Amino acid sequence: xxxxxxxxxxxxxxxxxxxxxxxxxxxxxxxxxxxxxxxxxxxxxxxxxxxxxxxxxxxxxxxxxxxxxxxxxxxxxxxxxxxxxxxxxxxxxxxxxxxxxxxxxxxxxxxxxxxxxxxxxxxxxxxxxxxxxxxxxxxxxxxxxxxxxxxxxxxxxxxxxxxxxxxxx
Numbered sequence: 001x002x003x004x005x006x007x008x009x010x011x012x013x014x015x016x017x018x019x020x021x022x023x024x025x026x027x028x029x030x031x032x033x034x035x036x037x038x039x040x041x042x043x044x045x046x047x048x049x050x051x052x053x054x055x056x057x058x059x060x061x062x063x064x065x066x067x068x069x070x071x072x073x074x075x076x077x078x079x080x081x082x083x084x085x086x087x088x089x090x091x092x093x094x095x096x097x098x099x100x101x102x103x104x105x106x107x108x109x110x111x112x113x114x115x116x117x118x119x120x121x122x123x124x125x126x127x128x129x130x131x132x133x134x135x136x137x138x139x140x141x142x143x144x145x146x147x148x149x150x151x152x153x154x155x156x157x158x159x160x161x162x163x164x165x166x167x168x169x
Contacts (some may be wrong), residue, residue, distance in 0.1 A: 037147065061117050062135050063088060064123055069141040071123055076104070083107060085116075085123040088139070089130035094166025097158055098133065101153055133169050 065073070077084055084104040093099045107123070110116060115131050117124040126134060138153040154160075157167035 060136075062115060062131060063117055063126060064138045065119050065122070065124075066138060066140040068143075069139045070120055070122060072141040072143075077122070080104065084126045087108065087125045088134060089127055090133045093154060095161035095163065096157075096166040096168040098169065099166045102150065 026046065027153050073086060084105075085107055087101075087103050087105050087109075089101045090098045091101055105125070110125050111127070113128055115126045115128065117126070133156055136155045140151045140153065142148045142151065152167075154167055156169050158169060160167045
């Protein structure tokens with residue numbers, strides 16, 4: 001059952017919502033102080049409760065790999081003899097307006113703002129701006145002699161180039 005608590009602020013009394021189930025400091029709320037002068041002297045304060053997302057079982061990763069892509073990336077990592085991550089991103093250019101970029105880099109080069117995606121023992125790193133365009137993408141690998149290599153299945157692409165290495169969003 002909801003109730004309210006009075007807060008005294010400079011001779012003004014404000015009513016704040018309180019419930020018995022959630023502590024006051026964890027709930028979003030807003031208060032406002034009205035003035036007798038005019039609407040421009042009104043002060044509003046808004047609070048919101050934000051929680052960080054925790055990984056949930058069954059939740060798809062932001063960027064996924066097919067089994068073929070994962071095998072090929074592991075093989076490349078083993079051949080290099082280093083513990084590297086795959087950095088994926090986008091840049092301006094290409095036939096359709098934006099191009100995919102991929103490169104291996106050391107784990108030490110990961111920036112605090114980067115999204116780090118762990119998939120079956122392999123790590124993918126993506127900068128926040130690129131992730132806006134790559135969210136939900138699946139990276140595949142095909143070892144065919146003609147048309148082989150990595151391919152991108154990107155649900156955010158409104159059109160793609162026939163080469164498959166660039167897209168428009």
